[in-house]
Each structure stands twice: as structure tokens, then as C-alpha cells.
Amino acid sequence: xxxxxMGIHHITAIVGDPQENVDxxxxxxxxxxxxxxxxxxxxxxxxxYFGNEEGAPGTLITFFAWPGVxxxxxxxxxxxxxxxxxxxxxxxxxxxxxDDFEISYTVTERFGEQYLQFQDPHGLLLEIxxxxxxAPNKWGFGGVTEDVAIKGLGGATLFSAKSTETAxxxxxxxxxxxxxxxxxxxxxxxxxxxxxxxxxxxxxxxKGEQGPGVVHHIAWRTKDDSEQLEWKSFVEKTGFEVTPVxxxxxxxxxxxxxxxxxxxxxxxxxxxxxxxxxxxxxxxKLMLPKQFEGERKxxxxxxxxxxxxxxx
Numbered sequence: 001x002x003x004x005x006m007g008i009h010h011i012t013a014i015v016g017d018p019q020e021n022v023d024x025x026x027x028x029x030x031x032x033x034x035x036x037x038x039x040x041x042x043x044x045x046x047x048x049y050f051g052n053e054e055g056a057p058g059t060l061i062t063f064f065a066w067p068g069v070x071x072x073x074x075x076x077x078x079x080x081x082x083x084x085x086x087x088x089x090x091x092x093x094x095x096x097x098x099d100d101f102e103i104s105y106t107v108t109e110r111f112g113e114q115y116l117q118f119q120d121p122h123g124l125l126l127e128i129x130x131x132x133x134x135a136p137n138k139w140g141f142g143g144v145t146e147d148v149a150i151k152g153l154g155g156a157t158l159f160s161a162k163s164t165e166t167a168x169x170x171x172x173x174x175x176x177x178x179x180x181x182x183x184x185x186x187x188x189x190x191x192x193x194x195x196x197x198x199x200x201x202x203x204x205x206x207k208g209e210q211g212p213g214v215v216h217h218i219a220w221r222t223k224d225d226s227e228q229l230e231w232k233s234f235v236e237k238t239g240f241e242v243t244p245v246x247x248x249x250x251x252x253x254x255x256x257x258x259x260x261x262x263x264x265x266x267x268x269x270x271x272x273x274x275x276x277x278x279x280x281x282x283x284x285k286l287m288l289p290k291q292f293e294g295e296r297k298x299x300x301x302x303x304x305x306x307x308x309x310x311x312x
Contacts, residue, residue: 003234004175008153008195009219009251009267010049010060011082014072015122016212018046018065018306024120025050025061026308028101029084030144033283033308034273039064040248043292044302049250052152053139055273055282057221058194059152064216067304071123072211076161076204077261079215081117081125085154085194088130091116093148110199111182123213129154133193142310155197156218157185159205160260167200169258173238174220192221208261217255219265225252231266249276249289283308 015021025031034055039047045066051059061082074080086094094116098105105118108127116128134151144150160166167186170176176188176198184203190196208214222228225245232242232254240256247253251267258264276287286303288296 002175003173003231005190005220005222005266006196007058007176007190007192007221008156008198009057009221009265009269010051010062011079011153011156011215011218012062012064012265013079013082013124013215014210014212015063015065015120015124016069016071017067017121018048018063018304020121021048021063021065022306022308023311025063027142027311028097028103030139030141030149031061032139032141034060035250035287036283036285036306037249037287037289038292038299038303040246040289043295043299046303046306048306049273049283052137052150054279055250056152056194057267057269058192058196059137061153065304066212069212072214073207073209074123074125074159074214075206075208076159078159078208079156079218079262080159080201080205081127081157082215083115083127083129083154083156083197084150085131085134085152086128086150087136087147088132090148091128091130094128097143110185111179111187120213124215127154133196135193141308152194155195155199157199157201158218158260158262159201159208160258160262161204161207162260163200163202165259166262169264170198170200173235195221217263217265219253219267222266222268224268224270228252228254228266228268235266 031050035049039045049062108115137149176190179187186200188198243255253267255265
């Protein structure tokens with residue numbers, strides 16, 4: 001059986017203070033806070049989701065907020081860099097915007113593309129690249145307009161302790177196409193227009209450690225519940241241990257760890273983020289899964305209040 005994922009569904013990282021997280025991704029980068037909920041396995045901590053106007057797969061970056069915890073270390077076994085794609089011609093806007101917010105950046109090139117690289121307030125490594133691919137993001141906030149807005153994820157750079165084995169999983173199990181090699185990187189591409197470019201660093205970066213400023217896992221797309229079960233069977237037959245299906249309310253998820261130590265998730269596109277609140281009001285209210293709804297008052301007292309606000 002040959003299977004192909006469409007690409008990245010979401011990337012989930014760990015951050016510290018949740019308001020700093022919202023200020024950066026919503027107010028500086030102009031993404032929409034599409035869901036404010038809690039970590040289903042750690043209900044006293046937020047799980048925050050940011051994406052385009054509808055929170056479409058391929059645009060999503062999500063965060064577990066761990067305030068007061070020592071920062072992690074970026075290294076092998078992690079997504080080292082998360083990439084965002086913007087419209088062609090928007091790079092100067094983003095240079096100016098990062099300058100305005102006194103965020104330092106560097107400019108690099110890889111596979112014929114120019115990247116603007118910087119860090120979020122908790123040390124997460126990010127980059128912006130221009131591409132024609134991908135629908136415009138109609139969500140605008142704080143001076144970020146549709147013609148320059150981040151469309152979604154451009155891809156990710158994987159730091160692996162075993163880059164050859166990781167490349168084998170990405171190409172032969174997940175079904176991405178090998179584009180080529182350049183210097184220290186191996187590039188793959190999926191069929192989607194967003195979240196479609198995966199670079200694997202061919203040499204070790206040193207062992208990573210979980211904590212704020214580090215990616216927790218990367219999730220790959222699958223269409224629906226039925227196809228996800230096919231993926232589960234397929235991955236298990238290749239020798240990996242795959243978790244049971246877990247209901248995350250906005251998608252179903254299965255997980256396995258690839259040989260280089262990176263936690264891979266396969267997540268369904270459906271049901272999405274507008275089934276428990278309207279498309280127009282997504283992200284405004286704390287949304288809890290049914291099993292925690294009876295504890296709403298207690299959790300609201302524990303969780304640090306956050307809001308989307310314009311900052312200067």
C-alpha cells in the first residue's frame with residue numbers, strides 16, 4: 001500500500017507566559033487565535049491554537065503554555081525551525097515589522113529561497129519565506145493586511161539524531177517526494193500548497209530537551225477517521241508502535257516516534273474549529289472538552305487570563 005500525507009496539519013510547541021505568546025503570534029505576526037482551550041492531558045495549562053481566518057490544516061501552530069518553567073534546548077529529536085509562508089513581495093513588510101517591534105533577524109538562503117529567521121519571545125526558532133503557493137489569509141490584525149499576511153505554514157526543518165532514517169520515514173512512509181540535497185539539508189515536498197516543505201538537517205545538532213522555546217511534536221494531515229485508521233495499520237506494519245486514536249475535539253490524533261526521536265502525529269482534517277463556537281467568534285471564549293466542563297469555574301480561576309490586543 002502506498003500512502004501520501006498532504007503535508008503538515010499543525011506544529012505544537014511549548015511556551016512560557018501565555019499572554020506573551022498571544023501578543024507575539026496574534027499581535028505581532030497577525031495570526032488568528034482560533035481556539036483557547038486546555039491541554040487535555042494537563043487541564044490546568046492552556047492549549048492555544050493560531051492559524052488563518054478559519055484555522056485550516058496547514059496554517060496551524062499550537063502551544064502548550066508552561067509558565068515559570070525553565071526553557072528547553074533546541075536539538076535532535078525536535079522540529080528545529082518552523083517556517084511561515086507569505087505572499088511574494090511581502091518580505092520587506094516583514095523586515096520593517098520586525099524592526100518596529102525590535103525583533104532581531106538574519107537573512108539566509110536555502111534551495112534558492114530567501115528566509116528571514118528570528119525567534120519568538122520564548123526562543124522558538126521561526127522563519128518567513130515568500131512563495132506563490134497557498135491561498136491568501138483574509139484575517140487581518142494590528143496593521144497586517146491580506147496582501148502581506150502569513151498564509152500558513154511553509155514547512156519545517158527537522159533536527160534528527162538519525163537523519164537517514166528520518167528521511168526514510170518522511171519519504172517512504174509519509175510519502176513526501178524527495179526534492180534534493182543542498183549542503184547540510186535534505187528537502188522533501190508534499191502535494192499540498194501549505195505546510196508542504198520539509199527540510200531535514202543531515203548532521204547532528206546535539207540532543208534536544210523539552211521545555212518552553214521547543215517544538216513538542218509535528219502533526220501530519222489525514223482526511224478523515226477512516227483514512228486515519230488506514231494510516232495506523234500502515235505505520236504499525238512498518239514496525240512502529242502507534243498510539244490508539246485520541247479525540248482532541250477538533251481532530252482525531254494518533255502518535256508514533258520516528259527513529260531520530262521526533263514525535264510524529266497524524267491528525268484528521270475534520271471536524272475543525274467552528275463546531276463548538278461560530279466561525280466569527282472562534283478564539284474569544286475558553287472552550288473546554290465535555291469532561292472538564294464541570295470544572296470551568298475552578299479552571300478559569302487557575303488559568304492566567306489572556307486576550308488578543310494591539311501592541312506597539
